[in-house]
Amino acid sequence: MNETLKAISNRRSTRSYKEEQIRDTELNDILEAAIAAPNAVGIPKWHLTVVQDKDLLDRIVEDVIEAIKKSNNKFLIDVVSIPNHHSFHHAPTVIFVSGDNNSPYCQYDCCAATENILIAAESLNIGSCWIGTFLSLFASEKGEEYKKELGIPEGYNLISAVTLGYKETENAVVPSRKKDVINFIRRR
Numbered sequence: 001m002n003e004t005l006k007a008i009s010n011r012r013s014t015r016s017y018k019e020e021q022i023r024d025t026e027l028n029d030i031l032e033a034a035i036a037a038p039n040a041v042g043i044p045k046w047h048l049t050v051v052q053d054k055d056l057l058d059r060i061v062e063d064v065i066e067a068i069k070k071s072n073n074k075f076l077i078d079v080v081s082i083p084n085h086h087s088f089h090h091a092p093t094v095i096f097v098s099g100d101n102n103s104p105y106c107q108y109d110c111c112a113a114t115e116n117i118l119i120a121a122e123s124l125n126i127g128s129c130w131i132g133t134f135l136s137l138f139a140s141e142k143g144e145e146y147k148k149e150l151g152i153p154e155g156y157n158l159i160s161a162v163t164l165g166y167k168e169t170e171n172a173v174v175p176s177r178k179k180d181v182i183n184f185i186r187r188r
C-alpha cells in the first residue's frame with residue numbers, strides 16, 4: 001500500500017488531543033492540501049478560518065450547547081448532554097470551512113476541501129475530526145455575530161469544521177468497512 005492509501009485507510013476521528021499546538025509548517029501543508037481539492041466550476045467558493053484561540057473555541061462551544069439545548073434535535077441534545085462535552089474535543093486548532101451561498105456547488109467544494117484536510121493531517125500523524133455539531137449555532141442570531149468575529153466573508157455559510165492536534169492516543173483499530181456498498185458493471 002502506498003503512503004497516500006495508508007493515510008486514507010489509517011485515518012480515524014481523533015477526539016483526544018495533546019495541548020501542544022501543531023507546528024505552523026504542518027498547518028500550512030494542511031491548508032495547501034485543503035485548497036488543492038477539486039471544485040465544481042473551477043472557481044472555488046470556499047473560505048477557511050483557522051482558530052488557535054482556546055478562549056474563543058470554549059466560548060463557541062458554550063453557545064453551541066445552549067443553541068442545541070433550545071432545539072428539537074434529540075440526537076444532538078443527547079450528544080451535548082454527555083458530561084464534559086466539548087464540541088471541538090479541546091483540540092488546539094480548528095479550521096472552519098465556509099462556502100458562498102450563491103454557489104450551488106459550494107457544499108461539494110467545501111466537503112472535498114474538508115476531506116483533504118483530514119487526509120493531509122493523517123499523513124503528518126496529526127489527529128483530526130470532522131465536526132458538524134457546531135453548525136446548530138450558526139442557524140441563530142448569535143451565529144451571525146460569530147461569523148463576523150471569525151471573519152467569514154459576507155454571503156458565506158459555515159459548512160464544516162475540522163479539529164486538529166497531536167493525538168493523545170494512537171488511532172483505534174476499527175474493523176474494515178462493509179464492502180457490500182460496492183457493485184461493478186464491467187464489460188470484458
Ligand SMILES: Cc1cc2nc3c(=O)[nH]c(=O)nc-3n(C[C@H](O)[C@H](O)[C@H](O)COP(=O)(O)O)c2cc1C
Nearest residue numbers: 011012013014015087129130131132133134160174
Ligand atoms: C458531516 C460529518 C459531521 C460530523 N460531525 C461530527 C461531530 O460533530 N463530532 C464528532 O466527534 N464527530 C463528527 N463526525 C465524525 C464521525 O463521527 C466519524 O467520521 C464516523 O463516526 C466514522 O469514524 P472515523 O472518522 O473514525 O472513521 C462527523 C463526520 C461527518 C462526515
